[in-house]
Amino acid sequence: MGTHVIKMPDIGEGIAEVELSQWHVKVGDLVVEDQVLADVMTDKAMVDIPSPVHGKVIALGGQPGEVMAVGSVLISIEVEGAGNLKESAAPAPVKEAPVAPNVETAVESKPAAAAAPRPAAVCQGPMVAREADERPLASPAVRKHALDLGIQLRLVRGTGPAGRVLHDDLEAYLAQGQSNASAPAAAAYAQRHDEEQIQVIGMRRKIAQRMQDATQRAAHFSYVEEIDVTAIEELRAHLNEKHGASRGKLTLLPFLVRALVVALRDFPQMNARYDDEAQVITRLGAVHVGVATQSDVGLMVPVVRHAEARSLWDSAAEISRLANAARNGKASRDELSGSTITLTSLGALGGIVSTPVLNLPEVAIVGVNKIVERPMVVKGQVVIRKMMNLSSSFDHRVVDGMDAALFIQAIRGLLEQPATLFVE
Known part of the structure; x- marks a missing residue:
């Protein structure tokens, strides 16, 4: 028998060290070639490290959360053959699940190689006794x-x-x-005194760092505007009835993307990135819209590139494709970076008002709250209308409050008179 030592690979881009995020094997496990051994995280990506050999794990080179240098020992595997010590860097990552340089970012757990599928989640007991007001973590x-x-x-x-x-x-x-x-009454209402400490590592650490960085560096301010979306919802329903079978169903998101594109023509300062170290604002003609997408472990922000050149159905198809890729951990690094403005929504759970955090170095993020029916006064008559708030945040170092209000009101006008979305 011999020992095959796998060293931390050079993932490229001048990266000298990476964080060991998660082990998928333990000492004593039998592994096969191409089986995922560990996840490591760079500043931009979560990377799967596969095994180049068949064998038995005899030593792990680090603990989750540990920052390891490229070339350091990652794992030792006992293999059949000569007794000499063999060393190698891990083979090229089988897949990358990039971390968008956006603030609201997370990557869903990724499936392992087909040769060694990870077990499905197993309920560890019939139920969990939580306090009645305890809100479990879930997307x-x-x-x-x-x-x-x-x-x-x-x-x-x-x-x-x-x-x-x-x-x-x-x-x-x-x-x-x-x-x-x-739950049995005794379990549901029993006192609890247990505590659990959760190590902040991997993706959660990266999210925490980016959130902290954004709130410390940018001068956030938020602006909320109420929008009557009755007309655009009627248009959406009409288009879905007429073209849904052949072109696909439209959600509200592609209309919002279109509204952003049109409004940005008059407010180019919103479609910008601010390099606060170089003190340079870069305004971009291309509109690359980051669309915050929920996964089981948090938010990822895939990017709809060149939204200014897309039709409603083209935007809808791209949003759907990117969302599925992000949820499945298959979005590429390019698909999760490079946005110029972000659209974030919690859908039916969107609440009345939110205060989204900027995705640095962007200077604007538009937050969508849920649609509710409310009595409104229209031309002196009380009528039921579909209403929705936009809760948006801006970097006050770059965007003045008046400009932010005018920008959101421009979006409001476009959505309340949806024909204007398509008038050139």
Whole structure:
């Protein structure tokens, strides 16, 4: 038997060290060639490190959260053959799940190589006893899924980072036959004194760093405007009825992207990046819209490039493609970087008002709140209208308050009179 030592590979771009984010094997495990051994994180990407050999893990070179130099020992694997010590860098990463240079960023857990699939989430017990007011960690998509299934999230054990409830956890819960069960009174109302410490590493550390950096460096201010979206919702329903089968269904997002494109013609200072070290503002003609996308572990922001050159259906198709790639951990680095302005929405969970954090070095982010029906006075008559707030944030170092208000009001005008979106 011999020992094959795998060293931390040179991932490129002059990177001298990376953070060991997660092990997918432990000492004593048998591994096969191309099986994912670990995830490591650079400033820009989460990278899978595969095994170049078959063998048995005999030593791990670091702990999750540890920053390791390129060329340091990552893992030692016992292999069949001569007893001499073999060394190599890990083979080229089988896949990258990039970290967008946006503030609201996260990467969903990625599937391992087909040769060694990772086990599905398994419910570790019939239910979890949480306090009645305790809100378990879960994405909006998971919460909606749970609501549709009639599952109380507080009873579901989460297997994601920091105990986050994933879609697989809902399926495991249902498989346990607990979807319609209620917690025993003793368990549901029992006092709890347990504590859990969660190490902030990997993606969560990167998100924390970027959020802190953005709030410390930019002079945030927010502006909220109410919009009557009755007309554009009627237009959307009409287009879906007429063309949905052949061109695909339209959500509100491609209309919002179009509104951004048109409004930015008169407010180019919003479609910009600010290099605060060089004290240079770069205004861009191309509109690359970052669309915040929810995954099971947080937000990723794929970029709809050259939105100014896309039709409604082209934008809709690209948004859908990028969102699926981001949720599946298959979006490329280029697809998750380079945005010039960001659109963020929590969909049906969007609330009334939010205060989104800027995606540095961008200077504007437009936040979409949920649509609600409310009585409104129109031409002296009380009527029911579909209303929605835009909660947007700007960098006050670059954008004046008056300009921000005028910009959002321009978007409001376009959405309330949707024909103007297409008048050149």
